[in-house]
Amino acid sequence: MNTKLLIGLGVALGLLLLVLVAPSMKRVEPAPYPESELVDAGQFVLEQDGERILEESYTLFFHPVDGYMLLSQGTLTVADQTIALSQQTQYDRNFMPIFYHLAADTPSGAQIISAQMGIAGLEMEVLVGLARQSAQVSDVANLALLDNNLIGQYAVLLHAIRSEAIDREFTAAIPQALLSLPARVEGPNTVEFTSGGETFEGKQFDVHLGDTRIVLIEFAGRLVGLMNRSQGTLGYDISVFPEGISVGEAAAAAATPVEEREIAFASDGLTLYGTLALPEVGEGPFPAVLFVHGSGPVDRDGNAIDLSSGRVAMPMDVYGQLAHALAEAGIASLRFDKRGVGASDGDSATASRSDLLDDVRAAVDALRAQPEVDPQAIILAGHSEGGYLAPVIATEDADVAGVILLAGAARSLDLITRWQVENLLVQQGVTGDALAGALVHQDEYVAFVEGSQGEWSDYTVEDIRAALPWLSDQQARQLRATPLALSWLREHYLAEPSETIRAVEVPVLIIQGEKDAQIPASEAGLLEQLLAEAGNGDVTVALLPDLNHLMRYHPEEPNLVYRHIEDPVDGRVIRAIVDWLTARWL
DSSP states (O other): OHHHHHHHHHHHSOOOOOOOOOOOOOOOOOOTTTTOOOEEEEEEEEETTTEEEEEEEEEEEEEETTTTEEEEEEEEETTTTEEEEEEEEEOOTTOOEEEEEEEEEEEEEEEEEEEEEEOOOOOOEEETEEEEEEEEOOOOTEEEOOOOSSSHHHHHHOOOHTTSSSSEEEEEEEETTTEEEEEEEEEEEEEEEEEEEEEEEEEEEEETTTTTTEEEETTTTTEEEEGGGGTTEEEETTOOOTOEOOOOOOOOOOOSSOOOEEEEEETTTEEEEEEEEESSSSSSSSSEEEEEEESSSSSSSSSSSSTTTEEEEEOOOHHHHHHHHHHHTOOOOEEEEEETSSTEEEEEOOOOHHHHHHHHHHHHHHHEEEEEEEEEEEEEEEEEEHHHHHHHHHHHTTEEEEEEEEOOOOOOOHHHHHHHHHHHHHHOOOOOOHHHHHHHHHHHHHHHHHTOSSSSSGGGHHHHHHHTTTSSSSHHHHHOOOOOOOOOOOOOOOHHHHHHTTTTOOOEEEEEEEEETSSTHHHHHHHHHOOOOOOOOOOOEEETBOOTTTTTTTOOOOOOOOOOTTTTHHHHHHHHHHHHHHHOOO
């Protein structure tokens, strides 16, 4: 991963992931491979929300001495830019990857991604212009190569599974990201799908790559379908099913015994929408929790949203699950779509910290006005960025009864971001002068943001490169297109959250995970210390082992790509919140 680009993008108490997708391409005939046998071939298209976004043609050959060779070609489009891809992967006779080469021809120049098996493991390298980054996968006993945007490698994975050449739990190498993930395969299970008005029966394999679940559909011994429901993508082999395929949705989750209703409220001339969750038993008025979101485009349930399509990019559902658990315990809650997200008006990309504070103030007023809610028992639950915002409101509004900080921070965002960047680079093996240089660039970036005016749209690529000359034109364009407003960054970087925390006089519950890769676990102690020094005598801290930033049980080492988002919110978090609330307001 290019460390300069990482610094430009890793700014939001989270990781901004870019997905590359593609338009049409022509069918490529199998290349000649002397004394080899054609084992498999496919011509895949990928659709997202009904629109075709990717095509790839691949062929797989077998040579009795050299093993397998996968060849593929494709094109992709990112932000109206077309990128041509050409790939080849060599495997041994047991589908162990030996050599991999991907050439990406972009408008700004060539990018080369490669991997090669060596004595110490799989050496991966990304070359962008003159910038070169590398990483190594040491444990290659059960290794599959599953790089981004390459469907053919999943076809090879199916061959390896059928031949039992790879275990059901394995390591997946992703050279474009210079990382490896714990992976597992479930299945096959019988699945029905339709095409051209006919119903077919195939086999379904579920491939889990960290937090991502890829559904593979096999028919007549070959890969014919691929789905990623969280991204809304469906791929199919048009050489087998030219009219596409349709697969039934999973059964709906059982209804939760909670009464919910939609409410709307005004903020800064905008209409924001949310969900009021109420207990089905008991008589009100009930104490009520207002959920204050983490950073970026997040909907009322806590899901990360792709603003270009409106679809859920990362289904986290933290606030939805907590709201239901609170209602079952006799506590009401309000969760709402951030401005510019979901049903709410506005533009998320230009929302400043001040704008978001205005929205929280309006949400407090809306919640307090509900007849089922006790207006003297409003508790703010801030998650991640919300941990910065909730204390501000609590110091302004004397009727706010309590504050819950979920993965909150005592230090300002610029310091937390610097810690994130350093931590991630160290995990990638960056040390010494390279690490020191990257942190200097990070400091220069922060200085630029703090001294900026207006929004990203007020700066040209040339302006940004003049201030940050170590960025390429492409990196400066990507920085300028970040979904986080420049005013949002500037106001957070200049804020002093420690001063705000000292002014909080109401009861505070601090919940922090020791496996949080986005907020240091030590922030919980700093928050407690600041509150105690200011004289707040009702502070409860729950520092939970094996808990990550998204409030999930996380037994592995902290990381940003395996966060258990398909698992429910950790029961320890729910119990800590419910116990704390009931002891004070029920």
